Every structure is written in C-alpha cells, then in structure tokens.
Amino acid sequence: MTPPESEAQQPRISDADREQALDVLRESMAEGRLSPDTLLRRIERILAARHPDELVAVLGDLPERQVEPPRGWLLGSVTRISAFHQRLRLAWRAERLPQLVLPAPGPRPLAIGRASGSGLRLNDASVSRYHAQLRGTAAGWTLRDLGSANGTWVNGRRVVDTIPVRAGDQVRFGAVSYRLAPREPQP
Numbered sequence: 001m002t003p004p005e006s007e008a009q010q011p012r013i014s015d016a017d018r019e020q021a022l023d024v025l026r027e028s029m030a031e032g033r034l035s036p037d038t039l040l041r042r043i044e045r046i047l048a049a050r051h052p053d054e055l056v057a058v059l060g061d062l063p064e065r066q067v068e069p070p071r072g073w074l075l076g077s078v079t080r081i082s083a084f085h086q087r088l089r090l091a092w093r094a095e096r097l098p099q100l101v102l103p104a105p106g107p108r109p110l111a112i113g114r115a116s117g118s119g120l121r122l123n124d125a126s127v128s129r130y131h132a133q134l135r136g137t138a139a140g141w142t143l144r145d146l147g148s149a150n151g152t153w154v155n156g157r158r159v160v161d162t163i164p165v166r167a168g169d170q171v172r173f174g175a176v177s178y179r180l181a182p183r184e185p186q187p
Contacts (some may be wrong), residue, residue, distance in 0.1 A: 011013055013050065013051060013054075018049070018055075021055045021058065022046060024059050025043060025046070025059070028062050030158065031156075031157055033062060034093065034166045042058050042059075044153065045058045052054060098178055098180055099179055100120070100171065100182055101182075102141055102181065102182060103119070103134070105136030105137075106136065109134060110134040112133065112134060113128055113131035113132070113146075113148075113172060114129045114131070122174075124174060124176050126150045126173075126174025126176065127148070127176055128146070128147075128149050128176075129160075130146050131146060131148040132146055132159075133146060140166060141164065141165050141166060141180075142162050142165065143163055143164075143165045143171065145159040148174065150174035150175065151174070152171070152172075152173055154171055154172075155169055155170050165180060167180050167181055168180060
C-alpha cells in the first residue's frame with residue numbers, strides 16, 4: 001500500500017524537530033503563556049505530527065521561537081538578519097525604561113505592590129496588592145513573586161518563585177517595567 005500522493009511529497013519531521021517544538025512549549029509554559037491543559041493537548045499534537053506544517057500549526061500562536069519547516073541556508077540567513085530590527089527595537093526600549101535603584105540591604109525585604117504598606121507602591125491595576133519582594137542577601141539580590149495575578153518578569157521570563165537579580169536586569173510587575181540600577185556608593 002502506498003501513501004497518498006500529497007503525503008509522499010512532504011518531508012517528514014525528525015526527532016530533533018519534535019524535540020525543538022517541545023522545547024518551545026516548555027519555555028512558553030514557564031513564561032506563563034500556556035495553561036497546563038493547553039500544554040498537554042499541544043504535546044499530544046506534536047507527538048502525533050508527521051510533517052513540519054503540523055508543528056507550525058501547533059506553535060504558530062506563540063511569539064518568538066517558532067518552529068518552521070526546514071529551508072535553505074540563504075533564506076534562513078535573510079530571516080535572521082531581518083529579525084535584527086526587532087531585537088534592536090527591544091534593546092532601545094530597554095535603555096529607555098525608568099530605573100529602579102536597588103535599595104540598601106536590610107533585615108526586611110522591600111515589599112512591592114499596590115498595598116499602602118509597600119516599600120515600592122505601584123498604583124497600577126495590573127499590579128497585585130502584594131505583588132513581589134526584593135531582598136538583599138550576602139550573594140546579591142533576589143526577587144520573589146508573591147503569587148501575583150499578572151506575574152513578575154525578569155528579562156522577559158516569568159518569575160515562578162525566587163530568582164537572583166542584578167543591576168541592568170529588566171523587571172516587570174504586571175504592566176509596569178523598570179531597569180534595575182545599582183545603588184550609588186555613599187561618600
């Protein structure tokens with residue numbers, strides 16, 4: 001029995017292609033872009049996929065790293081070069097973010113949120129009342145999300161628990177973004 005004509009003409013996907021698609025799903029789940037149920041449904045579709053077009057259909061709505069059918073090196077190079085404009089625009093925007101100066105280390109963490117007792121009070125509807133905490137440790141600074149509704153993000157990745165941060169990192173609390181800046185040394 002021979003496969004249908006359209007199936008015989010399309011290239012089959014390799015295990016490496018399948019693994020790359022699963023990596024995209026893992027990253028999207030970690031960033032909070034997919035619910036656990038959606039993740040499971042998409043994993044099943046990836047494992048059942050036979051052709052590159054099916055992988056593109058599964059991952060097409062996810063930003064950034066999309067799996068595309070194999071193509072020539074010239075077209076791939078042109079695609080990477082044209083993406084340079086987007087990366088440059090994001091870098092330019094990052095430099096224009098307001099600075100959040102890291103506070104002096106102390107015994108208590110800096111509370112971040114809309115609540116009146118917060119050390120950094122952000123009056124924005126996308127920020128939870130008790131959104132995050134910034135703590136100075138002997139090893140440096142850590143940022144902890146307190147189960148906020150719209151998430152805490154560091155350099156484009158969602159914070160699930162506690163993550164080390166340093167000057168120059170981009171942080172986002174809901175829709176409010178900052179670039180962390182070092183504290184000026186005391187004379």
